[in-house]
Amino acid sequence: MLDYLRLEVRRTLRDAGFVIGGIGMPVLMYLLFTNLGADDGGWKTGSMIGMAGYGAVGCALNTGGGVAEDRAIGWLRQLRVTPMTPRQVVVGRTLTGSVTVLPAIVVVLAAGGLVNGVRLAAWQWATIALLLWLGSVPFTLLGLGNGYRLTGQTTGVTNMACNLGLAVLGGLWFPVALFPDWLRTLSAYTPTYRFAQLGTAVADGHAPALGAILVLTLWLLAFGSYAVLSYRRSGRTV
Amino acid sequence: MTQGTGKQTAGTPAGAQAAAAQTDPAVRFTAAAKSFGAVRAVDGIDLDIAPGETVALLGRNGAGKSTTISLLLGLNEPDEGAVRLFGAPPELSVRAGRVGAMLQEARAVPRVTVRELVAFVAGRYPAPLPVSEALRLAGITELAGRRVDRLSGGQTQRVRFAVALAGNPSLIVLDEPTAALDVEARQAFWASMRVFARRGHTVLFSTHHLEEADAYADRIVVIDRGRIVADGTGEQLKRSVGGGLVAFDLAGRDTAGLDLLPGVRSLEVRGDRARLRTDDPDATVIALAGLGAIRGLEVAPASLDDAFLALTSTSASTSTSPSTSSVTEVA
Numbered sequence: 001m002l003d004y005l006r007l008e009v010r011r012t013l014r015d016a017g018f019v020i021g022g023i024g025m026p027v028l029m030y031l032l033f034t035n036l037g038a039d040d041g042g043w044k045t046g047s048m049i050g051m052a053g054y055g056a057v058g059c060a061l062n063t064g065g066g067v068a069e070d071r072a073i074g075w076l077r078q079l080r081v082t083p084m085t086p087r088q089v090v091v092g093r094t095l096t097g098s099v100t101v102l103p104a105i106v107v108v109l110a111a112g113g114l115v116n117g118v119r120l121a122a123w124q125w126a127t128i129a130l131l132l133w134l135g136s137v138p139f140t141l142l143g144l145g146n147g148y149r150l151t152g153q154t155t156g157v158t159n160m161a162c163n164l165g166l167a168v169l170g171g172l173w174f175p176v177a178l179f180p181d182w183l184r185t186l187s188a189y190t191p192t193y194r195f196a197q198l199g200t201a202v203a204d205g206h207a208p209a210l211g212a213i214l215v216l217t218l219w220l221l222a223f224g225s226y227a228v229l230s231y232r233r234s235g236r237t238v
Numbered sequence: 239m240t241q242g243t244g245k246q247t248a249g250t251p252a253g254a255q256a257a258a259a260q261t262d263p264a265v266r267f268t269a270a271a272k273s274f275g276a277v278r279a280v281d282g283i284d285l286d287i288a289p290g291e292t293v294a295l296l297g298r299n300g301a302g303k304s305t306t307i308s309l310l311l312g313l314n315e316p317d318e319g320a321v322r323l324f325g326a327p328p329e330l331s332v333r334a335g336r337v338g339a340m341l342q343e344a345r346a347v348p349r350v351t352v353r354e355l356v357a358f359v360a361g362r363y364p365a366p367l368p369v370s371e372a373l374r375l376a377g378i379t380e381l382a383g384r385r386v387d388r389l390s391g392g393q394t395q396r397v398r399f400a401v402a403l404a405g406n407p408s409l410i411v412l413d414e415p416t417a418a419l420d421v422e423a424r425q426a427f428w429a430s431m432r433v434f435a436r437r438g439h440t441v442l443f444s445t446h447h448l449e450e451a452d453a454y455a456d457r458i459v460v461i462d463r464g465r466i467v468a469d470g471t472g473e474q475l476k477r478s479v480g481g482g483l484v485a486f487d488l489a490g491r492d493t494a495g496l497d498l499l500p501g502v503r504s505l506e507v508r509g510d511r512a513r514l515r516t517d518d519p520d521a522t523v524i525a526l527a528g529l530g531a532i533r534g535l536e537v538a539p540a541s542l543d544d545a546f547l548a549l550t551s552t553s554a555s556t557s558t559s560p561s562t563s564s565v566t567e568v569a
Contacts, residue, residue, distance in 0.1 A: 003358055003361050003362075004358070007350065007354065007358050010349075010350070010354070011347075011348065011349040011350055014349040015348075015349060069348070070347075072345075073345040073346070073347065074341055074343060074344030074345060075344070075347050077313065077341055077344065078344055078401065080311075080312075080313060080332075081311050081313070081332055081337060081338070081339040081341065081411075082332070082335075082359055082362040082363070082405065083332065083333050083334065083335045083362050083363060083364070083405075084362050085333070
């Protein structure tokens, strides 16, 4: 399974679309959004976490795009006639998602620290990276659910819509403080808002609120069930 | 039935597996059937393939070849009957690494090199071939460092062959392996396949090319509308249909009545030459001799094409010859 993980991570990192869209874009947007207009030190930290989160969500969803592609070209079917079990394939794919979110998180945090001069304690950097990494799992599952259910093209579009919609609603691009009240209320229920909260809480020097963990856990369960259902449904067609 | 003489080839890791499987056939279908909606794609198949055999599954498009192979590989389960590989359910034999397959309509895996892909698949099996040997057998040693998605169609096909044999499986299944290959690529492919088969592996391939089945298989299983309609060597299939082709120069002779000679089934005239398809070449020749029509006489046995058409003719009312215009059908 480690071999499978290695193979799929390698394939993902060789995808120019993934590198540009999943890693390059969030960094570029972070540097643009924080260096154009008024200088606000707090936003440099907040946007860093938001954009690292945005990158992580994009990369996590991309795993589903990979699954849809592999279904279309018959690679998953080919794996079924090797000694690999279906469980190994699914777990390997999920782990691939977990690994491929790391570059986006690390690169955006690095841009924050090295270019934008964000200053945090060592434990804060480490904890933020770790929490963003763990917090991306629900989005990997959402991507897998799409990938096992939809065709390659539809998966791409759906993932894109999920990514942009959740990023904007969850305040990853612009702080929710700018939102009208009703939108801010809605935002509190999105997985992305709660995902970013994991990081902003640590940047503020305290543990994430229970509410954030609770809402994110509910989304984890929802997306997890969605992925399992999609996978089961695809079982006969892979 | 003819069995591969290379069955006991020494020095192959497959030897141990072959010994364990001696009591069980490599493949056994028992009254297996599978429907998709109203279509009965496989309609009760009984088939045994002994270890070491090279068997061709021959049929038209849509005859049920791919469904048969899906059942064999455990990708689909039969509605009725059973399929066993080496005495075990297909899933278990696949899990145990005894099966390698080249599936139809699989495309190149993007963003991996040939060596990475073959090495990965080989690593899934308990006793794989060394990667360099798998590449050599498939004739793609010089492509090892190339990206799979940047190869030509023929090269991709050979990569897929390397993927199928990388695990050194006892049974290798090739679903239409040469579809969409040009003549040269096709010959290179079959040369590779033969080398692999000679090492004592059981090979099952499907094709709708008669020449391929005849040239590369010990045994041909003809499948039509989900059923096995013939099973034997190319020779046996041709003999079972019987008859042959008798041709001679007309030398200006009138063709009237030729189609009424003993045994004659059809008459075709090409320029000054008459070609008679006959069920009884001897009787036809004697009758022609009686007419003095034996200039440039030629008698040939039925071709595999004839055999195939005869075996599957009940299923389709398609024209039996491309040159229909000059053919006179008798009865």
